[in-house]
Structure formats: C-alpha cells, structure tokens
Amino acid sequence: MNSTDWIPPAVRKAATDRRLRAGETLFRSGDRATGLYGVVSGKVRLVRVDRNGHEAVLQTAIAGETFAEASLFSLTYHCDAVAASRTVVRLYPKRTFIGELKRDPKLTQAFMQRLAEHVMALRTRLERRNIRSARDRIRHFLTLNAGADGRTVSLPGTLRELAADLGLSEEALYRTLARMAADGEIRRSGGTIRIEKNV
Amino acid sequence: MNSTDWIPPAVRKAATDRRLRAGETLFRSGDRATGLYGVVSGKVRLVRVDRNGHEAVLQTAIAGETFAEASLFSLTYHCDAVAASRTVVRLYPKRTFIGELKRDPKLTQAFMQRLAEHVMALRTRLERRNIRSARDRIRHFLTLNAGADGRTVSLPGTLRELAADLGLSEEALYRTLARMAADGEIRRSGGTIRIEKNV
DNA sequence: CGAGTGATTGACTTAGATCAATGACCGTGG
C-alpha cells in the first residue's frame, strides 16, 4: 500500500534521482518546495529541530514510500529531510505532478488516499507521544507494529533511531527494553522483538 | 480558510444537524464512519483515550471548521469526538460526499487542500509534543498562535483545555504561566496572553 | 588496526506528574 505504483507514467518520466550519503540533508525547512519524493533505496527521516537542537521525527520514509506530499500545497518545505543511511531518492517535480492531478482523476483519488493515510499515521504518532510512561509507549509501538502473527516486530532501524522516533532518550529505551525482557514481557533477538505476554 | 465554503450545495443539501450537550459524545473509535462533520456552533474535541484513561487531543474543531475528513477513507472512526460545550454539528454523509468528489474537481481540489493542511497542523502538534520543557512548549504554542501583531494570543478555551492540548498537566501549565508572568515574559488578562519578551 | 557508531549500564538530578486543599465564579432550582 505504500509503493509508488500510484504514480502515473507521465509523472514518472519527469522524475530525477539523487544519491545521498548517510546523514546528508536533502532539503531544509524553508527551502523552496520542488516536489514530492519517493525513496528508491535507503531511508529518509523528516525532522523538525527546535532551538535546543532536539529533533522531532515527523516521519521515516523507507524504500518504496513517498514523502513531502504536503509540499505540493506549499511554497516551501516545513521540515528537514535527512538521509538515515546511504539513500537514493526520486524527485517528482511539483509542476508536473499538479498538472497531472488536474488531468487524472485516478491519481487524484490515490493521492487523497495517501494524504488521508498520512493524517491517520500522524494521529497515531501523536497518540503515542501522549503516553507518558516509557514502557507503555514502547508497548503501544510494539502492538501497532507487530507482524501478521501479532507478536513479532522487526525493528525498522537502529534502537537509537527508534528512541528518537518514540521521543525517548536512548538510555530510557535501552533500559526499558531490558526491563521488559527481564520481566519476560518481550524477547529480543537481533533486529526483532517478540511480544511474549500481553499486559 | 477554515470555513465550510468549499462544500458544494449538492453535499450541503444532504446534511443533517445534531445538537450536543457539553461533554456529550458524538462518536467513538470503532463506530461506523457515517461521514464528515462541520461545527455549526460550539466546539468538538477529537481524542484518543489510552487504557490509563489519559486523553490525547488530536484536534479541536471550533465553529466553521470541519473534522473527521479522513473518515471518508475508512469504514470506522479512529478516535472519539466529544462536544467541549453545547454544540451543533452538521453531518455531511459519506456517500453523497464521495459521489460528489467523483463529479466535482473543484471539490476534490479543496478537499485535498484540507487534508494537506491537516497534515501540516498535525506535524506542528507533533513538533510541539517533542519539546520537553513545559515553558518551551508553551512558548511554541504562543508564538504559533499569536495574532496579527505577533504578540497577542487569545486563548481558544479554558486553560484546562489548553493543558490537555499541550499535553501538560493543568498544574504544570498554571505554574509555568505564573512563572512566565512573574518573569515579565508574558502578561495575562482574561482570555488573552500578551508576549512581552521574546526569549 | 584505529576511528566512529551503536548498545549498554551506572550514578545523579530534576522537571513535571500526582495528590491535596482552597477560593472564585456561575448557573440553577427551591
């Protein structure tokens, strides 16, 4: 559901790729919005940085996903996009895209769908941030990200990234995971967490 | 920009009003999504409640605004809608709306715009929640909600509501505001806060 | 092999949650 199938050939043709090193910035808040991006390979984090240097992760886009959709409605970007690893992104130029939107109702439909999904995802994120307890926050993440069996969660990146994602300090995340494992609530192996007990 | 002008007559005709007492629930998470709502008068809070009973405020819709847009793309609602005061809401039925979307490109355009605004608003909210310090969180809110002069903020509701909105305990909000006022950073009078110093 | 990053654990501090009590205000029903 997050693939870029919905992008029509006309827009595809106008796309250009760009290679990013890990940590490289694709755009910054305030830059002129040139279009919408898709991740070909790698991973991009959309963040806003406050004056204390704290990063708020708004979204993490992995291969096959798109980001900066809302930029079509704005002259500038409103957050920073940073490659989390070596990454290739594909730029779908704003002008072409908007032109095609006017012409292609299917695309419009698909695009609205994407925006609506975005709204829902952001709401879930917001809901999670409202949970004070680190443990409950992690539980929230785990249950909503479990695979088909409802108990296996494969971590999308490093724990460090996850910590930023959850809005916890690394240490709090490590410690809480350790405690949850000690209590038999979860079991860890490599990049995977299994939920052993539902609390 | 948040009025309901963009809703075409065809959809308007199918709308029905409903009167709500303060605190009354309009719909709950999991209820079948019947459509999108507009607030005629009063105020509606969209919240998600976690198992500890904590409420996460996802949106507060005041007179003239719409809410539950994303429900058009979903069979059920994903949050609770509760009237914050005596309120009249107008239901625009899903079926009619979707039918009209297919027919009316203008509506589609306007609706996409609304969704995009939603995404941006949610991102701002998320950004705010990422700020740890109560004082900085309040500052963030104040600067982004100042009127034309950039210094006057008229509070949308009670401080209690604001606290929930900011994700702070009431006490933390009261205390921090008191301290900010004592420091001469803000000045309060009735439902208005003036920013005296920018820090 | 050395530098950089991620993971982990310890020790300490603190901001904000929580519990509690009080006063102001407001609408309402007797």
Added chain:
DNA sequence: CCACGGTCATTGATCTAAGTCAATCACTCG
C-alpha cells in the same frame, strides 16, 4: 434571591520516572 453543586483556577508538598552525564564494550568500515 440565595444557598448549593459544579467547574475552573491556583498553590503547596511530595514522588518518581525519565533526562543527563559518563564510562565501557562490541562491531564494522575504511
């Protein structure tokens, strides 16, 4: 017309979970 119940605003006292600083180890990538 006023007493009463309710909500909002406010302040005090206390507690604790999470942030912060710091040190260590494992690993990987030039």
